[in-house]
Amino acid sequence: MMLTLFLVVLSGFISLDRMLFQQTTVSRPLVVSTLVGLFAGNLETCILIGLVFELISLVELPVGTHVPVDESFGAYSLSLLAASSGISSLGGFLLASVITVGFMFVATATHTGARSLNRRVLDSSKNEEFFPSQRMVRFGLQAGFMRGVLVYNALYGLSYLLFVTLVPYVGLDMSASPYMMLTVLFLVPFLLRFLSTGESRLKYTLFAAGMVGGWLIL
């Protein structure tokens, strides 16, 4: 009961923080997954999930009017699936990921919808004698929070139902953990490429030096 309440409130704050351009970092996918894993279980898998979505999130930026895919929802939902259903096999991981990514686009559409809702509220307020920005900010905060509570958890529920229905038919029973690590390793070059502006040779040299340093120290 307490766990459910915590997750519901967490989902609200994740959505709100995301709509506020992630000002408190609570909606960062790695933070989301770690929190879910700490309280719901299967921590190591959740952290790996967080690493995957975090790397996507770092490269897909909210520039201008562009709304990037909701990786915070992705991390939340897939981590909850891992905690509740125990994604231990490669087949399970791939199935859960495909389902989650699909619903990620639905969650993203609701973020865009929230912006449209803000616009409608703005349009309806234009003729008021005193522009009610206080009321509109309050509405935006409430809408952001409720989006998380309702949309995130509803989509997670659908993901869970789909997953438990389909997972018995999926093979690939080998351990998922090393393959999740391989996914993270595959995504790191995207981050490096994202950074590589200007002094590319120096950056790749530093990257190699980091690998050598890690090998010697860790």
Add this chain to the structure above:
Amino acid sequence: MAYSLNRIRVALRCMVYTATMNTENMQGTGFHWLVKNTARDLGVKLTPEKLSEQRDYFTTNPSMISFLLGVFFKELGKGADALYKRSYASAFAALGDSFFWHGLKPLAFLFAAIGSIHHPVLGIFAYFFVYNLFHLGFLLLGFDIGRDMGRDVITWFQRVRFRQWPAYVDFGTAFLCGFFIIGLMKHEDGSLPWFPLYALASLGVGFLCAKRIRILHGVALFFVLLMVAGLARGL
């Protein structure tokens, strides 16, 4: 005491002003709310026309908003608030996006990722601390700096060489990327034989794909490769 409370209140408002983000006036409604409340706290009287102007189209990087707010109130008395609001909004958008989103977030992530490998709570704190040291720091200090310097606030950024910060941070991030990869590889539980070879192959495929395709498409492609690898291993 009242002055320090004012600073914190301004910073808290700066954290939530984007709640009204929309495609018509972007952050305009939020900026109107910021100006109205800050004017009330400072005891500044704004004409209805001046206040109404603030709800027009407006966008900037949210981490830099408190500087802009300070500049606005400094220049308000000189009648130059609209000009400097417009100029600094785009300048701060470029500076803020470049440092906070392009540079600092990846660095904070790597501290958190390396921390998470050893202790998950450490990872969360690392992320929160590294990012918010600058983010909350700017929100707390920016209003005073903007209000003291007004139109010349750009000299403060030149004095601290803020334009070079993303490059320095990128160098640190590149180094930590390598560090993190080795940490992750050493953490593998041994369930996949020849894991280092697969790891290098994944990195190689990643480098090939990173130049050519969008990251989401890359993930989809890699999942297909994983499925094929898994099927091949199962045969």
